[in-house]
Amino acid sequence: MQLDDLYRRVIMDHYKNPRNRGLFADDAMKVELNNPTCGDRITLQLKVEDGIVKEARYVGEGCSISMSSASMMTEAVKGKTVEQALDMAGRFSSLMKGEDVTFDDYEDIEALSGVNKFPARIKCATLAWNALRKGIDEEERHHH
DSSP: OHHHHHHHHHHHHHHHSOSSBSOOSSOOEEEEEEETTTTEEEEEEEEEETTEEEEEEEEEEOOHHHHHHHHHHHHHHTTOBHHHHHHHHHHHHHHHTTOOOOOTTOGGGGGGGGGGGOHHHHHHHHHHHHHHHHHHHHHHHHTO
């Protein structure tokens, strides 16, 4: 199964070389979420301007699945509109349900497609995406 090897390499690369890790010095919007079943935690910060996700950063601790998913998610949504980011989150949920979805906009995400075979790990993979949804939701309520 070379595919699995490739996917595992992509996941480990994001885990060992996380993108966008760290927090902003200023008071950017912040969301904290954790997954009590396995102790994964994430603090996500988003900078949304004019409906576009300008920046996304996170810190957290957890398994390679949750942390690499956070790295991928923050990379994937930068420069996207809020609607596009939410659409990606929706597609990610479908991916975790085993549906056939593509991420032409950020192919690394597809490396997590095998996670749906391990129901206990799905929450690890979706943690960052749930934080994104919550963050966008709070951001919109804050500005309306």
